[in-house]
Amino acid sequence: MNDAAAGATVPILYGSLPSRAFRCLWMLEELGLAYEWVGASADDMKSAAYLALNPNGRMPVLRDGALVLWESIAINLYLAKKAGGPLWPTASARQATVLQWSFWAVSDIEPHVVAALADGPARAGEHARRLAAPLAVLDGALARSRFLLGPTFTAADVNVAGILSSVRATSIDLAAFPEVRRWLAQCIGRPWPSRFFTTPPGAAVSAPGMSHPSSD
Numbered sequence: 001m002n003d004a005a006a007g008a009t010v011p012i013l014y015g016s017l018p019s020r021a022f023r024c025l026w027m028l029e030e031l032g033l034a035y036e037w038v039g040a041s042a043d044d045m046k047s048a049a050y051l052a053l054n055p056n057g058r059m060p061v062l063r064d065g066a067l068v069l070w071e072s073i074a075i076n077l078y079l080a081k082k083a084g085g086p087l088w089p090t091a092s093a094r095q096a097t098v099l100q101w102s103f104w105a106v107s108d109i110e111p112h113v114v115a116a117l118a119d120g121p122a123r124a125g126e127h128a129r130r131l132a133a134p135l136a137v138l139d140g141a142l143a144r145s146r147f148l149l150g151p152t153f154t155a156a157d158v159n160v161a162g163i164l165s166s167v168r169a170t171s172i173d174l175a176a177f178p179e180v181r182r183w184l185a186q187c188i189g190r191p192w193p194s195r196f197f198t199t200p201p202g203a204a205v206s207a208p209g210m211s212h213p214s215s216d
């Protein structure tokens with residue numbers, strides 16, 4: 001692993017693009033932060049140097065000065081709060097809503113998307129059925145506003161879309177959730193993620209997914 005950390009003055013993100021590091025790279029880009037990216041491989045993650053950063057042996061990891069942080073959504077919330085600006089609301093009630101959607105996506109969306117990626121098309125129907133209830137909740141919220149917190153794109157959208165976007169690499173169809181489709185297209189159509197999503201929803205794509213799915 002190329003450890004560029006010594007003496008670094010900008011945050012360093014470790015992790016490959018087709019992994020949960022994708023959502024952190026997306027956040028860094030949306031926030032306009034200067035950063036370094038170390039595209040750690042699966043082998044790198046088992047090295048002593050990497051395990052010293054993340055004893056779970058997983059990606060991503062963020063290093064920011066003395067802080068070493070793992071868990072992709074914790075990384076994103078830290079970065080959004082640190083950078084401030086339009087992605088991180090100032091009112092504590094709205095910050096709490098960012099947390100609500102972020103934790104909800106980890107608990108209610110991600111396990112089904114990860115399972116669908118791991119199991120392949122044969123079991124897509126089963127995972128689609130499990131996703132139906134949370135997607136209906138998301139669809140209802142998005143029927144009332146353009147983005148999750150209202151008219152403007154926030155960290156909540158990066159986190160939820162960053163998790164849900166991998167569904168495009170599965171056979172799960174979002175047709176029953178038109179507001180989710182509309183919102184997801186807007187989110188991944190933003191300048192940075194749009195570089196990685198070029199095919200219509202539902203098509204077989206090499207979208208950034210999670211190359212080493214784990215069910216946590």
Ligand SMILES: N[C@@H](CCC(=O)N[C@@H](CS)C(=O)NCC(=O)O)C(=O)O
Nearest residue numbers: 019020058059060071072210212214
């Ligand atoms: N909850 C963690 C999950 C991290 C995770 O499972 N990362 C995968 C890549 S997407 C990984 O490193 N897997 C390797 C392994 O489990 O050995 C997060 O969101 O950061």
